[in-house]
Amino acid sequence: MSLTSPFPLRLKQARTRKGLTQQQLGVLLGLDPNNASARMNQYERGKHAPDFTTLKRIAELLNVPVAWFYCEDDLEASIVDAAHQLTAEQKKALLAFIEKLKNQP
């Protein structure tokens, strides 16, 4: 992970938004309480990266789509987060709107 992944920052954003400590989040994930704090800290500092199963569980607990963790730009992150809460019908309306945007100077 020599290039910086957006994951550590996004993880911290979503965790603090929920008012959880690193250890609390780790325990909620089902990690061993003895090392929950160490592991979550390693993720949040970018020291290590979790596998997909862990990533998915974190996303569910924090109510964000997994893709949100990899948004490099804040505006894109907001869009992904907001779109995640729409119905399929609303998402289709959203796509149509984007197409209109693209065909406008």
Add this chain to the structure above:
Amino acid sequence: MSLTSPFPLRLKQARTRKGLTQQQLGVLLGLDPNNASARMNQYERGKHAPDFTTLKRIAELLNVPVAWFYCEDDLEASIVDAAHQLTAEQKKALLAFIEKLKNQP
């Protein structure tokens, strides 16, 4: 990676869209031509997952945002892909539109 990551499928979608073989893509990434095929295949079959640096280079070569690889729903993937091609101004307009959508039955 016991839960299935969307990455393998999205990788294949983006690679074939560009008309590249697994080996060609690997070589373009700067992988050793002797194992480029094996590695890309392992990614695409979900056998192994690349680190962020590799993920980012793949995304750039295939013209998608990294987040797109982690979209679990096709509609969300289309939105992320389309939004990626907008200007900051257009993204703001998009966010405003989403807020309107949410406040409508």
Add this chain to the structure above:
DNA sequence: TTGCAAACTAAGAAAACCTTAGTATACCTT
């Protein structure tokens, strides 16, 4: 200052990925 909660870290054990050395499959061409 002391006590405690939260954040953070080094280092070895454990698990994952990367490289090597192929095999399997599909599709042409002769």
Add this chain to the structure above:
DNA sequence: AAGGTATACTAAGGTTTTCTTAGTTTGCAA
């Protein structure tokens, strides 16, 4: 049909990473 070639795919061991252990550091409140 057989052979050749391009592409996809895989097992297994060496290498590199993560996970666990056992703490230290930081910040804040009593």
